[in-house]
Structures are given as structure tokens and as C-alpha cells.
């Protein structure tokens with residue numbers, strides 16, 4: 290029996306988890322994807338949190354044991370009865386029955402905080418926009434969609450900072466890919482459509498071979514709109530791929546070709562003529578976002594999910610072959 294492939298998307302509040310989740314589900318086909326938001330595993334509702342003086346980021350404020358149990362069940366293809374937290378009302382609603390599709394995307398604040406949970410994912414992504422950009426996104430989203438005033442959101446960010454530092458940001462070390470959308474030259478007012486992306490690629494999963502981009506194009510890797518280099522992240526060596534929002538279609542096509550050429554399903558998606566929607570996604574405040582950095586990020590993550598599917602199926606075939614031999 291095939292099991293679902295599980296993608297984790299972890300990051301602080303308003304880091305862009307829901308937006309990226311939507312974009313990847315769109316590429317994989319929404320009918321193939323089950324989305325789980327781990328905010329549903331909050332232990333206390335909004336009123337209780339305020340009374341107790343605990344933030345939603347604290348592990349004690351979440352049923353992480355049940356979250357982990359559900360992840361293991363989903364990984365083996367079993368259904369779960371998932372709690373439901375409403376960001377609209379700040380309270381809980383009746384639980385819902387969920388049977389996993391071919392792909393499961395699990396997005397939330399504390400998805401990598403326990404060893405058992407980490408072991409459940411096939412691909413782990415951590416979202417890390419610069420803090421001023423995240424604050425801007427959070428103010429916009431929480432004032433428009435969650436009924437908070439700007440002052441309340443800014444106060445909440447200050448209150449949450451110690452927990453962000455202690456419990457959220459350290460989870461970056463467990464990810465296979467760290468995604469940071471960032472404005473060029475610290476210009477916060479730059480329109481979101483022109484954000485660059487920095488992708489930190491850890492050697493924990495095999496990435497497409499991007500080294501050929503260094504030797505192609507204008508030859509000046511450092512000044513090019515697409516840059517590949519080596520760095521360290523949380524003390525460990527990593528590859529870093531950066532794509533500027535103003536990269537040209539020709540430059541981006543080369544990169545997309547590398548990602549798409551050995552993944553048959555992706556080939557159709559990569560063709561911009563038949564798929565003009567590539568890299569387009571509806572943000573959680575209703576805006577339409579579309580950019581080459583977003584398209585490449587979606588493609589790379591989808592590539593890894595499809596690869597995980599192939600590996601998993603290959604593994605099964607080998608097991609069957611061995612069983613036949615015995």
C-alpha cells in the first residue's frame with residue numbers, strides 16, 4: 290500500500306506558511322492534497338491564553354503529543370479526528386474527520402519541535418522572512434482578517450518575542466530547505482511582487498544539480514540575478530540559491546529547466562505557455578501574488594515531494610522483489 294508523502298512548512302506567525310502551502314497545493318492539484326494547520330492543536334482558546342498569560346508559540350500551549358500521534362497516523366494512511374481552532378472567533382469548533390490524500394501538507398508554528406513529529410515528514414521547509422517584513426505581513430493580515438488593531442498586533446509581537454526566540458526559530462535547524470523572501474536593499478515599501486528569495490539547501494535531501502548555472506549566463510555569478518554559493522547555517526555547511534525578483538524570464542527558465550527536466554509530472558507545469566498561472570497564489574489577505582522567486586520556490590518543493598513519491602515507490606518495489614526471491 291502506498292502511503293501519503295508529507296511536507297512540513299514551519300515558521301513564525303505570518304511568515305507566509307499558508308500562502309506557500311496554497312501555492313504548492315495548486316501545483317500538485319488541490320484534489321491530491323490534504324492540508325493540516327497545527328494551530329488546531331492549541332490547548333487553550335484566545336480568552337484562556339489571555340487569562341493565563343501564555344502565548345500560542347509556547348509548547349505548553351499546544352497538544353504536541355496529539356499532533357505527533359496524528360502525524361504518525363497520517364503517514365501510514367490512517368484517518369484522524371482533527372480538532373479545529375477558528376482564527377475568526379478565537380475558539381474551538383467540532384472536530385473533523387480527515388482521510389489523507391496522496392500528499393499531506395502540515396503547516397504551523399511547532400511542527401518540528403519534537404523528534405517524533407520530525408520523523409514523520411518526507412520534506413521539511415522552514416520559512417524565515419526578515420523580521421521587519423514578517424511584522425508588516427502580520428499587521429496587515431491580523432488587522433484585516435483576525436479582528437486585531439495595529440497596536441494590539443505590535444504589542445503581541447513584543448510579548449511573543451521571547452517564545453519566538455526560544456521555541457520557534459531554533460526549529461530552522463531541522464529543515465531541509467529554509468525559504469526567505471526578502472525585499473531588495475532593505476526597501477520595505479518595495480511592492481511584494483518584487484521580493485527576492487534566498488533558499489538555503491541543506492544536504493539532508495538530494496537537491497537538483499544547480500552548479501551548471503554558475504558556468505552559464507553572464508558569467509558573473511555574484512552580480513547576476515540568480516546566485517549560487519556555499520555558506521553555513523546554524524553551524525552546518527549549506528548551499529544557498531538566491532533569485533532576485535527582477536530576474537529575467539530567460540534566466541529563470543534555465544533554473545526551471547534544471548528542476549523540471551528529470552521529473553516528468555513537473556515538465557507540463559514548467560511550461561509557461563500552457564501554464565501562465567505558475568508562481569501565482571492568492572495571499573491570505575486576498576491579494577494575488579505572482580513572481581519568479583515564488584514560482585521557483587514552489588517548483589523546488591514540489592520536485593522534492595515527487596522525488597519522495599518515487600523513492601517510496603522504488604523502496605516498495607525492492608521490498609516486493611526481495612519477498613518474491615525468498
Ligand SMILES: Nc1ncnc2c1ncn2[C@@H]1O[C@H](COP(=O)(O)OP(=O)(O)O)[C@@H](O)[C@H]1O
Nearest residue numbers: 302303304305306307308426430481572573574
Ligand atoms: N511570498 C509572499 N510574498 C508576498 N507576500 C506574502 C508572501 N507570503 C505571505 N505574504 C503576506 O503575508 C501575510 C501572512 O501570510 P500567511 O501565509 O497568512 O502567514 P502564516 O500562515 O505563516 O501565518 C499574507 O496575507 C500576505 O499578505
Ligand SMILES: O=C(COP(=O)(O)O)[C@H](O)[C@H](O)COP(=O)(O)O
Nearest residue numbers: 301302303328335345376377379435
Ligand atoms: O500565531 C498564531 C498562529 O497562526 P499563524 O501562523 O497563521 O499566524 C496565531 O496567533 C495563533 O494561532 C492564535 O490565533 P489567534 O491570534 O487568531 O487567536
